[in-house]
C-alpha cells in the first residue's frame with residue numbers, strides 16, 4: 001500500500017447490513033460495492049457467511065463475493081463465525097476471512113453460542129482447512145477479537161483475556177489479529193494501552209474496528225494514529241452494530257474518517273466526493289435506514305485541499 005498511508009477498510013456491507021431492518025436487494029449490494037471500490041476503497045468486507053435463518057440479509061453471500069471478485073485491485077473480505085461459514089467463504093473465493101472471537105465470555109455465548117475457548121477450537125480447525133487449500137487460493141485469516149474494550153452484557157473485559165486470546169489466535173495459525181470495540185465503549189487512553197500491550201505480546205496487530213456508540217470513534221482513531229496504527233474499519237453512513245450485543249450501534253462513518261485523515265495529510269486513496277455519492281445507493285436500497293455522517297451534512301468545502 002505504498003501510494004496510501006492509511007488503509008480504510010469498508011465494513012458496511014457486512015457490519016452495516018447485518019443490523020439493518022430492511023433487506024437490501026442483491027443488485028443494490030453489488031452496486032454499493034462497485035461504487036465504493038470506484039471511489040478508491042481497497043478493502044471491503046462484503047458479507048458474512050452465517051446461517052440465513054439467523055441473518056436473512058446474508059442469504060446471497062456467495063453471489064456477493066463472486067461479484068466483488070470481478071473488481072480489480074479490491075481485497076474481498078468476509079466474516080465467518082464458525083467452520084461451516086469459513087468453508088463456505090473459502091469455496092466462494094473470499095480473500096480474507098475475519099473470525100469473530102469475543103473476549104467477553106457472555107458476548108461470545110450470545111453471538112456464536114460458544115465460549116471463547118470453544119471458539120478457539122473452531123479457529124484452529126479453520127486454519128487447518130485453509131492449510132489444505134492450494135497455496136495461491138488460501139485466504140488471509142484474521143482473528144477479530146471483539147468486545148475488547150468492554151461488553152454491554154458482561155461489563156468489564158479483562159486485558160489479560162485479550163492478551164491470552166491474541167496469543168492463542170496466532171498459535172492457532174491466524175495470519176493476524178485485529179481489535180474490535182464492538183460495543184463502542186473504548187476511550188482513547190484505553191485504545192493506546194491495549195493496542196500497545198497486544199502489539200508487544202504478538203509483534204503486530206492488524207488494525208482497529210471501532211464503533212461510534214458513545215461518540216468517541218474519531219477520538220479513538222486519532223489516539224491510534226498517534227501510536228502508528230494504519231488500518232481502520234469504517235462503515236458508509238455509519239451503519240452497523242452487532243445484533244447480539246445489546247445497545248451496539250454504528251461503526252465510525254467512512255466519509256468522516258476519510259475527511260479527517262485526508263485533511264491531516266494521510267493519503268487514503270479515496271475520492272471523498274465519489275464516496276459521498278455512494279450514499280444515494282443506500283437511500284434507494286434500504287430507504288428506511290437512517291444514514292449518519294457529519295461531512296455529508298456539512299459538505300466538504302472546508303476540507304484542506
Ligand code: COA
Pocket residue numbers: 018048049050051052054055079081082084085086088100111112113242243244
Ligand atoms: N452458514 C450456513 N449455515 C450454517 C452455518 C453457517 N456458517 N453454521 C451453521 N449452519 C447451519 C447448520 O448446518 C444447522 O443447519 P440445520 O438446522 O439445517 O441442521 C444450523 O445452522 C444450526 O447449526 P449449529 O452448528 O447448531 O449452529 P448454532 O445454531 O449453534 O449457531 C452460529 C452458531 C455461529 C452459526 C451462529 O450463532 C452465528 O451465525 N453467529 C454469528 C452471528 C453474527 O453474525 N454476529 C454478528 C457478527 S460478529
Ligand code: ZN
Pocket residue numbers: 015180182209211240241242251
Ligand atoms: Zn462491528
